[in-house]
Every structure is written in C-alpha cells, then in structure tokens.
Amino acid sequence: MTITESGVVDNGVNVAALLGAREHMTETPELAQFQWRAQCEWVNGTHSRTTVEKFSGAGGEQTHRQPYTVDTDHPELFASPDNGMTPTEMVLAGLAGCLTGGIASVATNRGVQLRSVKATLEGDMDLAGILGIDSDVRNGYSGIRVRYEIDADATKEELEGIVAQSQKRSAVYDIITNPTTIVVEVA
C-alpha cells in the first residue's frame, strides 16, 4: 500500500478501509453479497423519477446518508418536455462514475496523486432499432467511447495502467460489456 509509504498521496480514497473490507469479505463471503435497489415512479409522458435509498450488504440492511433522486425524460426533439437526461445518457453517467471512482481508488493504491480527472463519453445509437424501423438494428448502443484527460504525478503509461485496472474492476463496465439477465413482472 503505497499510500502509507509515500504519506503524501491523498485522493480522498480510504484505501486501507477498502483493503480491510476485502479481507473481511474474503474470510466471510456472505458479507460480499449485496443487493442494490431503486424505486421508480412515472410522472407523466416519458418523464419518470427514480429514488435510491436502501440496499443490503455486509450482512445486513443498509441506508444511504440520504435518498437520491434522478429524473429521466425524452428531449423536446421527440415532443417530450425534456425534464431530465435520457435513460441512455444516464447509463453513460453510471459508466463514467464507476470508472472515475475506480481510477481514484487505483491511483491511491499505486501512490499516484491526482489533480484532475475528466472524461468525455460518446455512445452511438441508430434509432431505427427502438422505433421499430429495422429489426436488424439493436435498440442499444452500437458502441461507446470514453476518453480520459488526467492531470497527475504519473507518466502516460502509468495512467493507462491505472485506467485499465479501473476497467478490470468496474461493475458498470462489466454490466455494459457483458450480458445480464433482467426479469420484468407485473404485480
């Protein structure tokens, strides 16, 4: 753990606590079983509101410091009032947050002080899919690109290694690049 060796790296990540959690969850695998939850309420039209507050893990029920709420909607281009980002943009936000938090964690573990980290994300989508124009076109992204600009005490190779390790351990990167089963039911 370079953070204690160098003593000067502070990216705001408590790596000791993360390594401690890893140790605990290695000894007691049940503690690593998490369930993330969300409650969504339709507002009107394509506008809906999702709230996140409770989850389970580390052997019990957990609660966020406060509830967090996000709105999604379609843009005015589709005759919607544009009361929030689109759901597909929200997926990009989840990916960006996951990779960027990972970069801060890995950089700290490697003794690299970050000054600024910025990411630009682009996702290509042919609407012939969701509009039902062409059944050969998928509904989702045909591809996503993420470009990082990082100002840090490290070489470009070191930064590329940090970003690669963040990808390797990113939940959202995995969710998007690999298939996940979703079961939808009506009560």
Add this chain to the structure above:
Amino acid sequence: MTITESGVVDNGVNVAALLGAREHMTETPELAQFQWRAQCEWVNGTHSRTTVEKFSGAGGEQTHRQPYTVDTDHPELFASPDNGMTPTEMVLAGLAGCLTGGIASVATNRGVQLRSVKATLEGDMDLAGILGIDSDVRNGYSGIRVRYEIDADATKEELEGIVAQSQKRSAVYDIITNPTTIVVEVA
C-alpha cells in the same frame, strides 16, 4: 393509432409525433443516427459529477433544454462520504426510466389510460468480483428484477402486453441484456 380514435387517452405522450419521427427516419435513415454524450469530472475520492447537455441526431447537433447533472459516489460503508447514488444504482435508474417511459408510450398507442406506474428494481451483486477476491465472480449484477405496479384502465394481460412491448423497444434493457463494446483511452 388509438389515441385519436378514443380521444380520451392522455398519458402525456405525443404518439403522433413519435410516429411522424418514425416515418421521417424510415424515409431518411441518416436522421436516425444519434450520438449521446456525457462529460464527467472527478470531484474527490470516489465522488464524481457527470453532466449531459449536447447530443447529435435528426441530422444535426442538438441541445437539452438545460444541462442535467448527476453525482455518483460510494456509500459510507466503504469509508466514502456518500455524496450520491452508486454508479450501479444509476444503471438501475436508467433501466427504470427507459422501461417506464416506454410503458407510457405503448399504453398511449394502445389506447390505455394510465393512472399510476411504479417500479421496484433489485440487482444482486457479489462484491467478491470488484474487490478481486474471486476471479470466477463477475463485477456486475448476477441478475436484475423489475416489478411493476400499474393502475390503469386495462386487464392484467393487457398490462403485461404493454410492459413486454416496452422491453422489446427499450434501449437500456438491450444495453444491459446484450454485450456492448466500450473503448477507453487516455488522452
């Protein structure tokens, strides 16, 4: 189009505009080529902020009515300050928003008046993946469940049909259930 036939269904979705867009994009496929974008900035620790404002599509550059910003962070359980929902919860929010907006659109197209639509989402995750404890455990969700409670002028079978059609045309449902390529680079 049942909306004009019935004349009384109003779920706030302009189905005529959506059908018009489909017609235009069928005639001129280039109009259906969209690019969604996001800008992420690291704040501190695992806390980052993502902003969405511009996108392209319908043959040109487009702008949201206003920029939309969301924060992601890790919970206090991981020694983080919990300044936002986790990135994995944000993916659930994107899924919920996409399916729910779709339900309103399909219901309108089928002449079904909605009174309330609520969804509860759960995603299971074994943290042995992202913590690097067990390489056989994936980083992302092992599975996601979505349960809808819908109050509407329709039978349960009709509602199940509406939800199924929303799944069939959902971008985020496709993004999560099927693999998408992500290219990450460091400038």
